Amino acid sequence: MDWDKLKSFHAAAEAGSLTAAAETLGLSQSALSRQITALEDQLGIKLFHRHARGLLLTESGNLLYRAAHDISSKVALAEAMVADSRDKPSGDLRVTAPTALGATWLAPRLASFHAAYPDIRIRLLLDDHELDVAGLEAECAIRPWPSTQNDLIQRKIMQVPQHLFSSHSYLQRAGTPRSLEALDDHAIVQYGPPHLAPIPNLDWASRAGRPDGAPPRPAVLEANTVNAVMKAVEAGIGIAGLPDYVARDNDKLVCVLPEIEGPVFDVYFVYPEELRGSSRIIVFRDFLMSEAKRWEA
Known part of the structure; x- marks a missing residue:
């Protein structure tokens, strides 16, 4: 199966619409639609029911989505490991945080992080609901609640009154x-x-x-x-x-x-067990700990 077609299908299934998936992948909506149609033709099945409110997975589409999601997570992990094999921390780092914490507390501090590590490109994903860090929707998270998943490492970074x-x-x-x-x-x-x-x-x-x-x-x-x-x-x-x-x-x-x-509540830095030795994760964690200590002082 062609990975580009499978990636397009996975993005559409995640987003629930062609428009949102095309924006995520940086494709035109027509190009994305062609990729999915070609995959359906190749497999001889319909993957989506298309209706006015978006896309709904068929039974076969659900089966393929579960497999594609697993593959997508493994590809993201491989990309992260390749980025961490370089001599100095570099590459994309996808960070998720609640909207207010991310926009008001974290974002203004990222200029200092960029100055120290200019080869790391932060991709900040703000959402009050949990993104799947174990599935590498993001590589790390800042959360005002403890992790609910056993396969994640968490480190308390600050206490907030x-x-x-x-x-x-x-x-x-x-x-x-x-x-x-x-x-x-x-x-x-x-x-x-x-x-x-x-x-x-x-x-x-x-x-x-x-x-x-x-x-x-x-x-x-x-x-x-x-x-x-x-x-x-x-x-x-x-x-x-x-x-x-x-x-x-x-x-x-x-x-x-x-x-x-x-x-009073605690804020945690959370990341997958597989990225325990990631240089990007380590330097970002240490940066957050330092910034939180200054803020609490």
Whole structure:
């Protein structure tokens, strides 16, 4: 089977649409469609049901997808090992992180990493849901929760406190709460709902200071990314509990009740067992540890 055709099929199955898969592979949609049609002709089967909302795998397509996914993971691992066989760290390094942590804390620090290791090209994949690091959708991850997979190595890089934040304009308009109980009279911006907002323990502002068994405060706005919650608070909608890594150095925000600390959580650096000796992973891990230590100080 031609690997280019199989790679095109795998990308389309992963993305669920020709348009998204073509963008991922850097192909035109028509070229990608021709590759998949040629593979179907070669095998004498239909791999996809095509409908208005995208692509749906047939039963045969599902069987081929499982095999292609395994092959894709092995190819990605081989590419990673080849990159690490060079004399100095070089090549692509695919890093996944939650959107706010990646955009607000990590991305501004990558200029220093690039200056130290100019031959490593960071590919930053931001998603609040887990990418499959064991399957090498990314080679390493920064996550505000411990790994759920046994075949991954994880290293705690920092501990993150949370506080309540609002904007200057909101506090001028609504006043500053003097106690947690006073939050009952304020507009709360909430991270959620839980099934769409996977980072744990970020929805504490609606419950802080409430009696045991009391319902949480209703939120005036709920958003399933930390970035959206932060932007809503910057705009003056209300008060939210936010991780310090997105809010502490934001001059558009004011820390409310600074003596109150929300749930503290750990951030981990995660990578596959197979890349334990990777020079790119090692230098990036050490860089993160150094940056986290400076941030916590």
